[in-house]
Amino acid sequence: MPAVHDRGGLPCDEPIDRAEHEWADWEHVTNALVGVLRRHGLINVDELRRGIEAMAPAEYESASYYERWSASIETLLVEKGILSQAEIDAAAAMLDARWG
Amino acid sequence: MADEHPPLEHVERGLRATRILAIRRLLTDKGVITVAEVDDIIERARERTPADGAKVVARAWVDDAYKARLLTNARSAVAELGYRLSHDAELAVVENTADVHHLVVCTLCSCYPTSLLGPPPDWYKSFAYRQRAVVEPRAVLREFGLALAGRVRVAVVDSTADVRYLVLPRRPSGTENMAEDALAELVTRDSMIGVAAARLPR
Incomplete structure (x- = not known):
């Protein structure tokens, strides 16, 4: 069984959807955070990839592209002790409450 | 904020x-x-847009010596035109000819020469493209509207975090007298991924 990210050759009879979506603000932020964190030497592309590939298969398959990036950024920052899981959870809960 | x-x-x-x-x-x-x-x-x-990639292709079309350098050492050849690759991965340029057509995919994720082409299109990152491009490239190309003659070999190149690919599409016929700037206008993003040919001149 190949790992979930190893998609080449998996059976698929769907046509390729060529519709483009405009990046949402949070997708721009996600993309940019990777760039900034790389610039500071805090994460690299291989680590980002590893964080994505380590996602649970069901989560990987249901997530959108930048949802996968976002999940990996969170994993890496916690792993490296740059942010704690508890403070990310708290800050996210605060934003959720504010935006209701 | x-x-x-x-x-x-x-x-x-x-x-x-x-x-x-x-x-x-x-x-x-x-x-x-x-x-x-x-x-x-x-x-x-x-x-970021595919315009920088298009300029690289147009230069290769008008300058054989440049093309040779681009095909052997893409990083330094694009640097000649002032483009710096923002990623550590190597860039490889693959040339389409009358005999072989290249198609780029990243089956593992989404590796792509963003420095020259801007962000990849959504379909490039889709499961359907990643899964199908390596097993039925001709069907994929037909879906994109490109029907290749049976004698043309299709070479699928799979990008990785270490090597990213840019396709050098064929120069359309009827463009012999066109200037480099005008030629660059014929070079689309899709032609540099390999799912399309370059535009024909008007």
């Missing part, structure tokens, strides 16, 4: 949108990174 207001996508993409904005807030509050740095990269990402 932008995150004082809920983005419209908040409703649909609640979890991850909220979490990444929370992460941005924490990183900037702690001084790990600055808001200006994030905004700077967002701005640059918005500005």
